[in-house]
Amino acid sequence: MPTRIGIVVFPGSNCDRDIYHVLRSVMHVEAEFVWHKRDDLHGYDAIVIPGGFAYADRLRAGVIAAFSPVMQGVKRLARDGVPVLGICNGFQILVESGLLPGAFMRNDSLTFTCRWTRLRLSVNGSRTPFTLLLEKGRVLNIPVANQEGKYYADEDTLREMERNEQIIFRYEDNPNGSIHDIGGVCNEQGNVLGMMPHPERACEVMLAPSPSIHGSASESGYGDGMLIFRSLVSYIEHRWAS
Amino acid sequence: MSLSDEEIRYLRDALSREPNSVELSMVSAEWSEHCSYKSSRPYLKMFSTEGKHVLIGPGYDAGVLDIGNGMLLTVHIESHNHPSAVEPYGGAATGIGGVVRDILSMGSRPIALLDALRFADIRYDNQARWLFRNVVRGIADYGNCIGVPTVAGEVEFDDSFKDYCLVDVACIGVVRKDRLVTLKGDVGDLVVVAGNRTGRDGIHGASFASRAFEGEEEDRSAVQIPDPFMGKLLIDATMECVGAGCVKAIKDLGGGGLACCLSETADKLGMGMLIDLDALHLREGMSAEEIMISESQERMLYILDPSMLERFKAIMDKYEVPYSVLGRLTGDGYLSIYHNGKQVARISASVVANAPLAKRKATKPGYIEHIAVHSRKPEVPEYDDMAGILLELLADPSIASKEWVYRQYDHEVGLRTIVKPGHADAAVLRVWPEHHDGMAADLSDGYRYVAVKVDGNSKQCYIDPYNGSMGCFSEACRNVACVGAEPIAMVDHLQFGSPEDEHVFWTFVESVRGLADYGRYMGIPCVGGKVSFYNETRQGAIKPSPLVCVVGLIDDDGRVLKGHAGDGDMLMIIGLTKDEMGGSEYYEYIHSMLHANVPKVDLAYDKSARDALLALASSGLITSAHDCSKGGLAVAIAEMCISSGMGARVDLGSVPSTCTRLDDLLFSESHSRFLVSLRRDDMDAVSRVLAGYPVHGAVIGRFGGNSLSLEYKGSSMSISLESMIDAYGSVTRLMGHGG
Numbered sequence: 001m002p003t004r005i006g007i008v009v010f011p012g013s014n015c016d017r018d019i020y021h022v023l024r025s026v027m028h029v030e031a032e033f034v035w036h037k038r039d040d041l042h043g044y045d046a047i048v049i050p051g052g053f054a055y056a057d058r059l060r061a062g063v064i065a066a067f068s069p070v071m072q073g074v075k076r077l078a079r080d081g082v083p084v085l086g087i088c089n090g091f092q093i094l095v096e097s098g099l100l101p102g103a104f105m106r107n108d109s110l111t112f113t114c115r116w117t118r119l120r121l122s123v124n125g126s127r128t129p130f131t132l133l134l135e136k137g138r139v140l141n142i143p144v145a146n147q148e149g150k151y152y153a154d155e156d157t158l159r160e161m162e163r164n165e166q167i168i169f170r171y172e173d174n175p176n177g178s179i180h181d182i183g184g185v186c187n188e189q190g191n192v193l194g195m196m197p198h199p200e201r202a203c204e205v206m207l208a209p210s211p212s213i214h215g216s217a218s219e220s221g222y223g224d225g226m227l228i229f230r231s232l233v234s235y236i237e238h239r240w241a242s
Numbered sequence: 243m244s245l246s247d248e249e250i251r252y253l254r255d256a257l258s259r260e261p262n263s264v265e266l267s268m269v270s271a272e273w274s275e276h277c278s279y280k281s282s283r284p285y286l287k288m289f290s291t292e293g294k295h296v297l298i299g300p301g302y303d304a305g306v307l308d309i310g311n312g313m314l315l316t317v318h319i320e321s322h323n324h325p326s327a328v329e330p331y332g333g334a335a336t337g338i339g340g341v342v343r344d345i346l347s348m349g350s351r352p353i354a355l356l357d358a359l360r361f362a363d364i365r366y367d368n369q370a371r372w373l374f375r376n377v378v379r380g381i382a383d384y385g386n387c388i389g390v391p392t393v394a395g396e397v398e399f400d401d402s403f404k405d406y407c408l409v410d411v412a413c414i415g416v417v418r419k420d421r422l423v424t425l426k427g428d429v430g431d432l433v434v435v436a437g438n439r440t441g442r443d444g445i446h447g448a449s450f451a452s453r454a455f456e457g458e459e460e461d462r463s464a465v466q467i468p469d470p471f472m473g474k475l476l477i478d479a480t481m482e483c484v485g486a487g488c489v490k491a492i493k494d495l496g497g498g499g500l501a502c503c504l505s506e507t508a509d510k511l512g513m514g515m516l517i518d519l520d521a522l523h524l525r526e527g528m529s530a531e532e533i534m535i536s537e538s539q540e541r542m543l544y545i546l547d548p549s550m551l552e553r554f555k556a557i558m559d560k561y562e563v564p565y566s567v568l569g570r571l572t573g574d575g576y577l578s579i580y581h582n583g584k585q586v587a588r589i590s591a592s593v594v595a596n597a598p599l600a601k602r603k604a605t606k607p608g609y610i611e612h613i614a615v616h617s618r619k620p621e622v623p624e625y626d627d628m629a630g631i632l633l634e635l636l637a638d639p640s641i642a643s644k645e646w647v648y649r650q651y652d653h654e655v656g657l658r659t660i661v662k663p664g665h666a667d668a669a670v671l672r673v674w675p676e677h678h679d680g681m682a683a684d685l686s687d688g689y690r691y692v693a694v695k696v697d698g699n700s701k702q703c704y705i706d707p708y709n710g711s712m713g714c715f716s717e718a719c720r721n722v723a724c725v726g727a728e729p730i731a732m733v734d735h736l737q738f739g740s741p742e743d744e745h746v747f748w749t750f751v752e753s754v755r756g757l758a759d760y761g762r763y764m765g766i767p768c769v770g771g772k773v774s775f776y777n778e779t780r781q782g783a784i785k786p787s788p789l790v791c792v793v794g795l796i797d798d799d800g801r802v803l804k805g806h807a808g809d810g811d812m813l814m815i816i817g818l819t820k821d822e823m824g825g826s827e828y829y830e831y832i833h834s835m836l837h838a839n840v841p842k843v844d845l846a847y848d849k850s851a852r853d854a855l856l857a858l859a860s861s862g863l864i865t866s867a868h869d870c871s872k873g874g875l876a877v878a879i880a881e882m883c884i885s886s887g888m889g890a891r892v893d894l895g896s897v898p899s900t901c902t903r904l905d906d907l908l909f910s911e912s913h914s915r916f917l918v919s920l921r922r923d924d925m926d927a928v929s930r931v932l933a934g935y936p937v938h939g940a941v942i943g944r945f946g947g948n949s950l951s952l953e954y955k956g957s958s959m960s961i962s963l964e965s966m967i968d969a970y971g972s973v974t975r976l977m978g979h980g981g
Contacts, residue, residue, distance in 0.1 A: 011471070011478075012471055012474055014387075014474065018656065018657045021657055052389060055471065057387075058471070111379070112652065114648075114649055114651060114654060145386070145654060145655065198654070204657070207654070207659070209662055209665060210805065
C-alpha cells in the first residue's frame with residue numbers, strides 16, 4: 001500500500017502548499033489537499049494540519065477552524081490512532097478542538113515573530129510517530145513564525161502532561177514566552193502532535209540561514225525538519241509491514 | 243470635484259454636451275493625477291523599456307519578465323502614502339493588498355513582498371514612532387495573513403517626512419508562461435466583480451492622493467479598510483480560475499474604484515461595457531456616483547466567456563467569495579451605466595481613460611543654488627573621535643539593523659526565500675514552475691534564482707535629484723550583485739510634492755532623467771512603476787524620493803552568494819573612494835550639514851565594478867560581498883564584522899582613494915564600491931580575475947578577533963565588536979517590545 005497523507009486546507013491556510021512541496025516534490029510521498037468541508041477522511045495514513053491563518057484567526061487563533069466539518073473527520077482518525085500533525089496554526093486548531101491540551105496567548109513581544117529556533121526533543125523518539133528517528137535530547141534547528149505562539153497550560157495540566165510524557169519539544173531559546181519553554185506537545189496516545197515551529201521550512205539545506213545550521217543532518221542533503229516527516233513515513237511503512 | 247476649469251472645458255468639447263454628475267465623478271476620479279499620470283506621462287517615455295527578458299513592459303498592472311524554464315516573473319510597486327499618514331495600520335495594509343492584486347491581475351501567484359518606508363526622526367518624534375510602529379504592523383498583519391513573505395526592504399528617516407510617511411510596497415509574482423493572463427475580451431463576454439462588498443470606505447481616495455496632505459481627521463474616511471482574509475481568498479480563488487483557464491482578463495479595483503477599472507479595461511480592449519450597478523453586491527445603500535468611485539478593498543474585475551460562468555461560480559462559491567455579474571462587453575466603445583433601472587451614464591471609455599495632459603513648468607529651485615553657495619566642510623575630527631563617530635553612525639536609525647521590522651514579517655512562507663532579510667544586501671528567491679492542478683512540481687529543470695532589492699536616498703535626491711536618483715539605481719543594482727545576481731529589470735516609484743510647483747516639478751524631471759540615463763546605459767529596462775505627487779505636508783514638499791526596485795537573476799545555486807566572512811578571510815575593496823560628502827549620513831546625521839557634492843555615478847566605471855564583482859561571485863572565489871553605501875566604507879566594514887560575528891584589522895592607507903581627509907575616506911558614500919571577503923589562498927586568483935576589469939581593487943585587511951582595528955598612517959583605533967553590535971541595535975531599542 002502506498003502511503004497517503006492528507007493535508008487539511010482551511011480558508012486562510014497558507015503553509016498547505018509548502019507541506020505539499022516537501023511531501024510530494026522532495027520526498028515523493030503521495031499527498032493530497034483535503035478541503036475543510038470534507039468530514040470523511042477514511043483512507044488517509046496520516047493527516048497534516050498546516051500553518052497559516054485559518055479564518056484569519058478571527059476571535060482567537062484556530063477557534064473557528066476547530067468547528068469546521070473536517071475536524072470531525074480528524075477527530076475520528078485521531079481516535080483510531082492515525083497520526084495527526086498540527087504545525088503552528090494547525091497546533092492552535094488542535095488545541096481549540098480539544099485534541100491537545102493547553103491554550104495559546106500572544107507572544108511576549110506582542111508582535112509576530114519570525115526566527116529560527118533550537119528545539120530539543122524532551123522524550124524518547126518512540127513516543128510519537130513524528131519523532132521515531134530521533135534520540136532523546138536531540139536538538140533541531142527549525143524556524144517559528146507566529147503571533148499567538150505562547151503556549152500555556154495550568155500547573156495541574158502541566159504535571160499530568162509531564163507524567164504522561166506529552167511534552168515533546170522544548171525551546172532552547174524560547175522565542176515567545178511559552179510556559180516551560182514548550183514548543184510541541186502530543187495527546188496521551190501519542191499519535192497527535194502539535195508543534196509551533198515549521199519543520200517544512202527546515203527540510204532543504206538550501207533554505208537554512210546558514211548551511212552549517214543543521215550540523216550532521218545536512219550531510220544527507222536535508223535539514224532537521226526532514227527528520228519529522230521521515231519519522232512519519234517510516235512509521236506508516238512499518239505499520240503496513242507489520 | 244478636482245477637475246480644473248480647463249479640464250471641464252476639454253470634457254465638454256469631447257462629449258459635445260454637459261457631463262452629468264455620475265460621468266463627472268467618474269472622470270474626476272480617472273483624471274486625478276494618481277490615476278491618469280497627466281503631469282508625468284510625457285517624461286516617463288524617457289525610460290528604456292525593452293530588454294531580452296522583457297515580455298511586457300510598463301502600462302499593465304505589472305511588468306512581466308521571462309526568466310527561462312517556461313517561467314515568467316511579474317513585478318509591480320505601489321505606494322500608500324496619504325492613507326498611511328492618517329491611518330498607518332490600515333493605509334499600509336491596504337497598500338499590500340493593492341500591490342498583491344496587481345500581481346494577481348496577470349494570473350501570477352504573488353511570491354514575495356518588499357517594503358520601503360520613510361518617516362521623520364524616530365529618536366525624538368513620537369508621531370514618527372507611532373507611524374513607524376503601525377505601518378510595520380499593518381504590513382505584517384496583511385502580508386503574514388495572506389501567506390506572501392516580505393523578504394526585503396529599506397527604511398530611511400528624515401525630517402522632511404515630519405507628520406507624514408512614505409510607504410512603498412513592491413510585489414513579485416510567478417506564473418507559467420502558458421498561464422499568463424493579459425487583457426483579452428470579446429463582445430458579449432461577461433464583466434464580473436468578485437470580492438468584498440462595495441461600501442463607502444475609500445470614497446475619493448484617488449482625489450485625496452492627488453492633493454496636498456493636510457492631515458485632517460476627516461480624511462480618515464478616504465482610507466480604505468483592509469481585509470486580509472478576503473485578500474487571501476481572492477488569491478486562492480483567482481489562482482484556481484487561472485488554472486482552470488476560465489478568465490480572459492483580470493484587473494484590480496484600486497484607486498478610483500470601478501470608474502477607473504471599467505474605463506481603463508474597456509479602453510485597453512477597445513470596447514464598451516453595459517454595466518448594471520443594481521447587480522453589484524453592496525455593503526450599504528449608495529448612489530451611483532458613490533458606487534463608481536468607492537475604493538473598497540479586496541475587489542477584482544474578471545472578464546470571462548459566458549460559457550465559463552458556471553466553472554467560475556463554482557470556484558468562487560468554494561471559497562465563499564461573493565461576486566456579481568455586472569454586465570458585458572459591447573462593441574460601441576461606450577460605458578453605459580445603469581442604476582435603479584435607469585441609464586445614469588453613457589460616456590466613451592477612451593475619453594474617461596485618457597486624461598488631457600497637464601502642462602507643467604519646470605524651474606530649478608533656488609535651494610539647490612543656496613546649498614552650493616553655502617557648502618562647507620566640517621572641522622576634521624580628532625583621530626580618536628572617529629571611532630565614536632562610527633558608533634554613532636551605526637546607531638543612526640537609517641543605518642542601524644532593521645531586525646525589529648523584519649522579525650515581524652513572515653519572510654519564509656512559500657519555501658522560496660533562500661537568502662533572508664538581514665543576511666545579505668538583497669533577498670534571493672528560488673522559483674520553480676508551479677502546477678496549479680494538484681500535481682507535484684516538476685523540478686527536473688531545476689530552480690531559477692531571483693534576487694530583489696528596493697533602494698532610495700531622499701537626502702541625496704534632495705540636493706541633486708539627477709545624480710541622487712541615478713545613485714539609487716546604482717545602489718539597488720549593487721545590492722542584487724552582492725548576492726551574485728545580474729540585474730535584469732527595474733520598477734520605480736517616483737514620489738514628489740505638488741507637480742503644480744515648478745520647482746518640485748524640476749526635481750521630478752531631473753530624477754527621471756537620472757534613472758533613464760542609468761537604465762539606458764546599463765541596458766536595464768524599466769518594466770513598470772508609479773508616480774506619486776502631492777506628497778506635501780504642513781512644511782511643504784517632501785524631499786524628492788524616487789525608489790528603485792531591481793530584479794536580478796542567477797542561473798544556478800552554486801552562484802548564489804550567501805554566507806559571511808570566515809575567520810582569517812581577507813577583506814578586499816573594489817572601487818574608488820572619492821571626496822563626495824553631499825547628502826552623506828556623516829554630514830547630515832552627525833553634523834546637520836548640507837553639502838552640494840553628492841556622489842556621482844561614473845557609468846562606465848560602475849558597470850565595470852559590477853561586472854568584476856559578478857565575475858568573482860560566479861568564480862566561487864569570494865565568501866561574501868557587501869555594498870558600500872549609507873555611512874560609507876567604515877560602516878560597511880563594521881556591518882561585515884557584525885554579520886560575520888568577528889572583528890577585522892584594516893589598513894586604511896591601502897584603500898584606493900582620492901580623499902585627502904580621513905573622515906572623507908571613512909564616511910564618503912561614493913558609488914560603485916564593493917567590499918568582498920575571500921580566503922587568503924584565493925588572493926592571487928582573485929587578483930587575476932580583477933585584472934580583467936578597469937577598476938581599482940585592493941586587499942585592505944583581514945577578518946578575525948573581537949574588535950575592528952582601523953589603522954591609518956601609523957595611528958590606530960580599535961572598536962569592540964560588542965560595542966558595534968550594541969550600537970547597530972538602536973532601532974530595536976527605540977521601538978522596543980509591544981504592538
